[in-house]
Amino acid sequence: MPQQLSPGGTSPRGLTDGRTAHDLAALPKAHLHLHLTGAMRHSTMVELSHVHGVSLPPALTEEWPPQLSTADERGWFRFQRLYDTARSVVKTEQDLRRLVMEIAEDERAEGSGWLELQADPSGYAAIYGGVTNFTDLLLDAARNAQQATGVGIGIIIAANRTRHPLDARTLARLAAQYVGRGVVGFGLSNDERRGPAADFEVAFRIAARAGLLLAPHGGELVGPPSVNACLDRLHANRLGHGVRSVEDPAVVERLAKDGVTLEVCPVSNVALGVAPAPAAVPVRPLFDAGVRIALGADDPLLFGPRLVSQYEIARDAHGFSATELAELARMSILGSAAPASLQAHLLAGIDDWLTGLLACRLPLTASPPNDRVRITRYLPGIRTRSCDLRA
Numbered sequence: 515m516p517q518q519l520s521p522g523g524t525s526p527r528g529l530t531d532g533r534t535a536h537d538l539a540a541l542p543k544a545h546l547h548l549h550l551t552g553a554m555r556h557s558t559m560v561e562l563s564h565v566h567g568v569s570l571p572p573a574l575t576e577e578w579p580p581q582l583s584t585a586d587e588r589g590w591f592r593f594q595r596l597y598d599t600a601r602s603v604v605k606t607e608q609d610l611r612r613l614v615m616e617i618a619e620d621e622r623a624e625g626s627g628w629l630e631l632q633a634d635p636s637g638y639a640a641i642y643g644g645v646t647n648f649t650d651l652l653l654d655a656a657r658n659a660q661q662a663t664g665v666g667i668g669i670i671i672a673a674n675r676t677r678h679p680l681d682a683r684t685l686a687r688l689a690a691q692y693v694g695r696g697v698v699g700f701g702l703s704n705d706e707r708r709g710p711a712a713d714f715e716v717a718f719r720i721a722a723r724a725g726l727l728l729a730p731h732g733g734e735l736v737g738p739p740s741v742n743a744c745l746d747r748l749h750a751n752r753l754g755h756g757v758r759s760v761e762d763p764a765v766v767e768r769l770a771k772d773g774v775t776l777e778v779c780p781v782s783n784v785a786l787g788v789a790p791a792p793a794a795v796p797v798r799p800l801f802d803a804g805v806r807i808a809l810g811a812d813d814p815l816l817f818g819p820r821l822v823s824q825y826e827i828a829r830d831a832h833g834f835s836a837t838e839l840a841e842l843a844r845m846s847i848l849g850s851a852a853p854a855s856l857q858a859h860l861l862a863g864i865d866d867w868l869t870g871l872l873a874c875r876l877p878l879t880a881s882p883p884n885d886r887v888r889i890t891r892y893l894p895g896i897r898t899r900s901c902d903l904r905a
């Protein structure tokens with residue numbers, strides 16, 4: 515609810531000192547909150563709609579990105595309807611492979627070295643011959659995309675809060691079968707005001723027993739009671755959004771103490787009316803309270819901006835310093851299900867990113883004026899970066 519988050523609460527701390535979007539793209543990070551359909555390129559959706567003769571509404575074409583609000587169930591329904599329309603352009607095996615490949619390419623461009631992509635197989639089951647066939651295809655597409663781009667990909671199978679809890683159990687069992695074969699987590703999405711967490715307790719128990727990371731959406735459309743329910747009933751390791759935790763200091767303290775990572779998606783929160791402006795998304799108060807945060811883009815197909823923009827908001831609207839931005843990136847990696855070796859690799863890259871910034875700030879007398887510092891980057895495609903000491 516937009517009214518529940520204070521529009522203030524930020525205190526710009528210096529910064530915005532000329533660092534560019536390229537700098538933030540070079541910061542190694544993990545992307546933990548991105549939905550399969552919602553990550554499609556807008557141009558791809560439009561192209562596929564022509565190929566398959568799917569008629570798109572103005573909100574997805576000339577009026578894109580759509581004006582959305584989820585302040586009530588009607589607004590959420592409209593959001594879901596647009597989402598379903600967007601999904602309907604993906605019809606063939608080739609479409610799905612293209613979608614996943616392009617997502618990985620876009621992630622690499624944004625500096626993401628590890629992506630956890632959420633998918634609800636039931637949404638694609640009718641087209642792809644059932645949830646198992648779809649999951650097999652999705653995982654194969656993810657493996658190919660990982661190989662081609664160097665971006666590690668884990669899949670989170672997400673159940674739907676608005677469907678019967680038995681469906682969620684089926685999906686949890688499905689997810690459990692793919693542990694060690696590309697599925698890393700189990701989620702729960704859609705309208706939080708319907709389908710209380712307690713209804714999905716059994717599904718999450720199945721997922722937990724299989725060793726999956728538990729990452730339901732919560733604390734987005736409903737306040738602290740929903741966050742507590744996700745922690746008490748579902749034993750969430752991470753929460754999709756969770757921003758409304760700030761309405762209860764005890765809940766914030768609990769999240770910090772238990773090391774629960776919040777997948778905070780500032781652009782999504784503003785686009786859906788959860789917060790009235792980027793500065794009102796409580797990135798700063800949560801961070802200062804010691805809560806782990808992994809910034810995410812959620813559904814760039816419907817909102818526009820991708821991952822780097824979320825870090826730009828932290829920098830520009832919340833005054834995060836380079837050190838703090840690096841800490842956000844670290845938290846995204848530490849909160850992920852990425853293999854330990856990849857985590858270590860990306861964390862070392864973050865240290866390098868910071869070192870590079872320090873090198874750029876050397877006093878002019880420290881080096882001849884024409885010297886340039888080159889810093890090796892860890893991410894494929896963003897391997898080098900230069901900065902002119904005179905700048």
Ligand SMILES: [Zn+2]
Binds near residue numbers: 703
């Ligand atoms: Zn989401």
